Amino acid sequence: MQEKPNKTKVLITGSSGQLGQCLKKIEKDYPAFDIYFTDSKTLDITQKDQLNNLLSEIKFDYIINCAAYTNVEQAEKEPERAFMVNAQGVKNIAEICKDHHVVLIHISTDYVFDGKKKTPYTEEDIPNPINVYGKSKLEGEKYIQEILENYFIIRTSWLYSEFGHNFFKTIQKKSKTEKELTITTSETGTPTNANNLARFIFDLVGLRTSKYGIYHYGNQGEATWYDFAREILSVLGKLDTIKLKKTDNYPTFAQRPKFSILNNTKIKKTFLIHPIEWRNSLKKLIDDL
Numbered sequence: 333m334q335e336k337p338n339k340t341k342v343l344i345t346g347s348s349g350q351l352g353q354c355l356k357k358i359e360k361d362y363p364a365f366d367i368y369f370t371d372s373k374t375l376d377i378t379q380k381d382q383l384n385n386l387l388s389e390i391k392f393d394y395i396i397n398c399a400a401y402t403n404v405e406q407a408e409k410e411p412e413r414a415f416m417v418n419a420q421g422v423k424n425i426a427e428i429c430k431d432h433h434v435v436l437i438h439i440s441t442d443y444v445f446d447g448k449k450k451t452p453y454t455e456e457d458i459p460n461p462i463n464v465y466g467k468s469k470l471e472g473e474k475y476i477q478e479i480l481e482n483y484f485i486i487r488t489s490w491l492y493s494e495f496g497h498n499f500f501k502t503i504q505k506k507s508k509t510e511k512e513l514t515i516t517t518s519e520t521g522t523p524t525n526a527n528n529l530a531r532f533i534f535d536l537v538g539l540r541t542s543k544y545g546i547y548h549y550g551n552q553g554e555a556t557w558y559d560f561a562r563e564i565l566s567v568l569g570k571l572d573t574i575k576l577k578k579t580d581n582y583p584t585f586a587q588r589p590k591f592s593i594l595n596n597t598k599i600k601k602t603f604l605i606h607p608i609e610w611r612n613s614l615k616k617l618i619d620d621l
């Protein structure tokens with residue numbers, strides 16, 4: 333790889349996933365960065381020697397870890413794979429960051445919480461995951477906190493975008509083939525546009541700040557998955573043609589937190605940002621499609 337001197341060198345792992353593609357989309361807006369996009373084929377985070385070889389070759393300033401095992405249902409059936417990527421893989425990255433003095437920006441999830449709270453979760457609340465995916469993500473967070481000082485763990489929720497697999501795309505696809513959709517009202521959270529998160533992450537790199545720690549990032553507001561589906565269909569102009577039914581008993585393998593709204597006061601105050609309301613962000617995404 334050809335290094336460009338005087339630029340902030342950023343390594344992105346898992347970049348063919350949803351968030352990675354959102355970052356790629358806005359790469360051109362950050363000409364001061366020299367960004368290396370890697371994916372599971374070019375850099376497997378579970379293989380520490382691969383990380384070591386790359387970091388020995390190039391002096392990175394930041395690693396943005398977008399690599400993760402994110403299939404919440406499948407994780408219940410193959411927990412070892414989820415832990416291999418979300419815990420062991422993250423441990424590898426943390427150790428490499430320590431050895432090579434690289435700042436780590438890692439993405440975590442609202443699913444580290446058990447959902448028993450009635451008010452939005454702050455960074456001080458104690459995680460207590462109730463599914464394998466959440467447990468594996470929490471173990472990854474813990475490794476980072478044990479190994480590193482210079483890290484950002486950004487917990488976010490219900491990511492969606494035009495890329496990858498996500499609830500927005502599932503509903504969009506189903507709206508083309510189904511006459512009726514049944515959606516759960518049992519879980520409340522905040523749909524977050526991954527494009528908004530991607531911009532925040534690159535802005536954070538640009539700040540070169542040392543205000544390290546755990547932060548909660550999400551769009552503003554709250555919704556059940558039913559509310560989210562209804563809004564998607566409404567903005568797509570499909571509410572008249574599809575029957576939308578509520579359920580409080582949608583069958584799944586994995587348990588999910590009933591309430592997982594993240595309080596984003598800390599990130600707003602620290603970095604003076606104003607995340608937009610989830611409905612407005614969804615509308616903008618669909619308008620721009």
Ligand SMILES: NC(=O)C1=CN([C@@H]2O[C@H](COP(=O)(O)OP(=O)(O)OC[C@H]3O[C@@H](n4cnc5c(N)ncnc54)[C@H](OP(=O)(O)O)[C@@H]3O)[C@@H](O)[C@H]2O)C=CC1
Binds near residue numbers: 347378489
């Ligand atoms: N999606 C969501 O709703 C939310 C996601 N998050 C977190 O945000 C982050 C980004 O999520 P998102 O982009 O949506 O997830 P995706 O599943 O879309 O992307 C994850 C990427 O990681 C890659 N990957 C898996 N295993 C490895 C490995 N061993 N080495 C390198 N790459 C690997 C996958 O590649 P391949 O497909 O080839 O295996 C995939 O491209 C994750 O940390 C996730 O936990 C947090 C809250 C909500």
Ligand SMILES: Cc1cn([C@H]2C[C@H](O)[C@@H](COP(=O)(O)OP(=O)(O)O[C@H]3O[C@@H](C)C(=O)[C@@H](O)[C@H]3O)O2)c(=O)[nH]c1=O
Binds near residue numbers: 402488491516
């Ligand atoms: C497709 C579908 C899902 N559901 C339910 C199932 C589940 O309870 C809820 C959400 O469904 P999904 O499986 O699409 O979403 P899920 O994979 O649980 O999404 C989570 O992904 C991980 C990666 C995260 O980190 C979380 O923040 C969150 O975004 O909606 C319905 O009720 N009807 C439907 O038609």
